[in-house]
Amino acid sequence: MSRRLRALALCLLVAACGGNYSAPRNLDNACAIVSERPRYHRAMKKTERKWGVPIYVQMATFYQESKFIGDARTPYRFVLGVIPMGRQSSAYGYAQALDATWDEYRREEGGWGAKRDRIEDATDFMGWYMNQTYEDLGVSKADARAQYLAYHEGRTGYARGSYRSKPWLMRVASEVAARSDTYRSQLLACGKL
Numbered sequence: 001m002s003r004r005l006r007a008l009a010l011c012l013l014v015a016a017c018g019g020n021y022s023a024p025r026n027l028d029n030a031c032a033i034v035s036e037r038p039r040y041h042r043a044m045k046k047t048e049r050k051w052g053v054p055i056y057v058q059m060a061t062f063y064q065e066s067k068f069i070g071d072a073r074t075p076y077r078f079v080l081g082v083i084p085m086g087r088q089s090s091a092y093g094y095a096q097a098l099d100a101t102w103d104e105y106r107r108e109e110g111g112w113g114a115k116r117d118r119i120e121d122a123t124d125f126m127g128w129y130m131n132q133t134y135e136d137l138g139v140s141k142a143d144a145r146a147q148y149l150a151y152h153e154g155r156t157g158y159a160r161g162s163y164r165s166k167p168w169l170m171r172v173a174s175e176v177a178a179r180s181d182t183y184r185s186q187l188l189a190c191g192k193l
Contacts, residue, residue, distance in 0.1 A: 021070040030183035031190035051127030060180035065096040070117040094122035144180035
């Protein structure tokens with residue numbers, strides 16, 4: 001094999017091992033998302049079977065948290081508008097899991113090899129978290145609005161009602177619920193539910 005051919009083969013192998021972190025093309029259509037990324041559908045279906053969190057609730061939460069971008073991070077904070085002072089939080093990946101919550105998940109459920117930028121691990125994390133919200137607070141796994149509020153504020157913050165003083169968050173949670181309903185209807189129509 002020629003040197004160029006070996007170099008090309010090596011480049012292709014390295015590229016194949018990397019993650020596809022870009023967003024699906026049509027984020028407003030659940031059928032288009034699962035058609036373009038069947039791996040997402042398999043991962044969410046597995047999470048639904050394991051944890052009981054509906055696919056459409058997972059999808060609506062992923063949309064809000066990362067727009068399905070695997071290496072999503074929070075923006076940088078700036079002092080005086082120009083000096084970068086680090087990111088707004090440690091949230092990372094599809095599920096925008098914080099470092100401490102992700103470590104708790106890995107200790108309890110996911111194993112230390114779990115990665116926030118791998119869709120299978122991100123969906124399992126989300127299922128684990130929402131199942132805990134159901135067990136601890138009685139929030140239905142199909143209630144996208146309340147699950148999102150608990151996901152964003154943490155279960156303790158949700159139990160205290162911290163979201164009530166954040167009108168912007170209440171609006172976002174309502175948008176998550178509406179997107180969840182839309183995704184549910186779409187998935188039913190294309191037979192992917």
